[in-house]
Amino acid sequence: MKYYIIAGEASGDLHASNLMRELNKRDAEVDFRCWGGDLMEAQGGTLVKHYRDLAFMGFLEVLLNIRTILKNMRFCKKDILAYKPDVLILVDYPGFNLRIAKFAAEQGIRVFYYISPQVWAWKKSRVYKIRKYVERMFVILPFEKDFYSKYDYEVDFVGHPLLDAIGVETKDNDDLRDTAGLDDRPVIAVLPGSRKQEIRKMLPVMMEMAGQFPDHQFVIAAAPSTPDQIYLDVIKDTDLKLVRGRMHELLRISTAAMVTSGTATLETALFRVPEVVCYKGGWISYLIARRLVKDIEYISLVNLIMDHEVVKELIQGDFNTKNLKKELTRLISDEAYRTKMLSELDALHNKLGGPGASETAAGLMYQRLLNKEQRNKE
Numbered sequence: 001m002k003y004y005i006i007a008g009e010a011s012g013d014l015h016a017s018n019l020m021r022e023l024n025k026r027d028a029e030v031d032f033r034c035w036g037g038d039l040m041e042a043q044g045g046t047l048v049k050h051y052r053d054l055a056f057m058g059f060l061e062v063l064l065n066i067r068t069i070l071k072n073m074r075f076c077k078k079d080i081l082a083y084k085p086d087v088l089i090l091v092d093y094p095g096f097n098l099r100i101a102k103f104a105a106e107q108g109i110r111v112f113y114y115i116s117p118q119v120w121a122w123k124k125s126r127v128y129k130i131r132k133y134v135e136r137m138f139v140i141l142p143f144e145k146d147f148y149s150k151y152d153y154e155v156d157f158v159g160h161p162l163l164d165a166i167g168v169e170t171k172d173n174d175d176l177r178d179t180a181g182l183d184d185r186p187v188i189a190v191l192p193g194s195r196k197q198e199i200r201k202m203l204p205v206m207m208e209m210a211g212q213f214p215d216h217q218f219v220i221a222a223a224p225s226t227p228d229q230i231y232l233d234v235i236k237d238t239d240l241k242l243v244r245g246r247m248h249e250l251l252r253i254s255t256a257a258m259v260t261s262g263t264a265t266l267e268t269a270l271f272r273v274p275e276v277v278c279y280k281g282g283w284i285s286y287l288i289a290r291r292l293v294k295d296i297e298y299i300s301l302v303n304l305i306m307d308h309e310v311v312k313e314l315i316q317g318d319f320n321t322k323n324l325k326k327e328l329t330r331l332i333s334d335e336a337y338r339t340k341m342l343s344e345l346d347a348l349h350n351k352l353g354g355p356g357a358s359e360t361a362a363g364l365m366y367q368r369l370l371n372k373e374q375r376n377k378e
Helices: 010-026 038-042 059-064 066-083 094-106 126-133 144-149 162-166 174-179 196-207 228-235 247-252 263-270 283-292 301-306 321-333 335-351 357-377
Strands: 002-007 031-036 046-050 087-091 111-114 136-139 187-191 217-222 241-244 254-260 275-279 312-315
Touching: 002 010, 002 066, 002 094, 010 031, 010 038, 010 087, 010 111, 010 162, 010 357, 031 038, 031 066, 038 046, 046 066, 066 094, 087 094, 087 357, 094 111, 094 126, 111 357, 136 144, 136 357, 162 263, 162 357, 174 247, 187 196, 187 247, 187 263, 196 217, 196 228, 196 254, 196 275, 196 321, 217 228, 217 247, 228 241, 241 247, 247 254, 247 263, 254 263, 254 321, 263 275, 263 301, 263 335, 275 301, 275 321, 301 335, 312 321, 321 335
Parallel strands: 002 031, 002 087, 031 046, 087 111, 111 136, 187 217, 187 254, 217 241, 254 275, 275 312
Antiparallel strands: none
16 A cells, blocks of 8 residues: 655654554555655655754744745645555644645545644644544544544544653663763753754753753753754853764663653653753744643643643743752752652553554554455445
């Protein structure tokens, strides 16, 4: 069968690639055409557009790049029609993907959605568009099944693919210490995000902590497709270390972490690393978001899934050196605080279910495609 898959971010590339691997096991005639990244390409996908050319953060940034976005959308529609897929599989990335879902459905192309947009946080009206244009939704957060049922839309909860992607481990990794030139001091992981705008806003404040905690070494995890120079322009002549493509290895040896809000907050939690979640965007984008987001108390996936504060969130004006130093001190030095957080992180792991999300999703998708094919033959 022919699969057209669209992922617009690094996390989407990871999860889509694992889904592709599982589909490969089931479909002897599999053919992938995709928007995504290196991991999807490694699974045999013909890569049409790389996600590094698609990621725009915030309302203002989207407006400034609207011509590029619209050009990409026009190209995508033409490419789908030319490819004539048996199914379009969309992975998160809602601003773009929901528009493509509408187009594809109107052309008679089947649409599956893997990893739901966060419609439960904002723009709940999108549920009606999803119900109309998406044949089946495969969700990864336990509360999403109940959320969609309120709108009379049945979805499949498959578990969280991060449990497969990272294989949660806690062992030390001496190889990273050697190759990255680390010494014996405890490690603080610095995860400033993957977009240029995020890094330039988050990293300068995060890196100030290195001077406040001389008994620890601070190591930045560079996103796979973000050029080193973007980080180096910020860290300049400081002694902060930079590692690329080894975030999971870094987390295995970390005592604590500073993490920009996003999927990385959950990855850090699954490695049982106490963390502080940080976010600061452009003020216009932030004010618009505040008006749109309803009934949501938290921004981090950790707190959203647990439905109470497990990790501290420093957002917008609260994200400053004073507050960051205070929280990092607690994460490093307050044993009772650390123990409580680690217990909560264990509970989070259990709540997400066991491994096998990619396998389950691929199995459900393929069976659904086969059933329709068999009905058509009859």
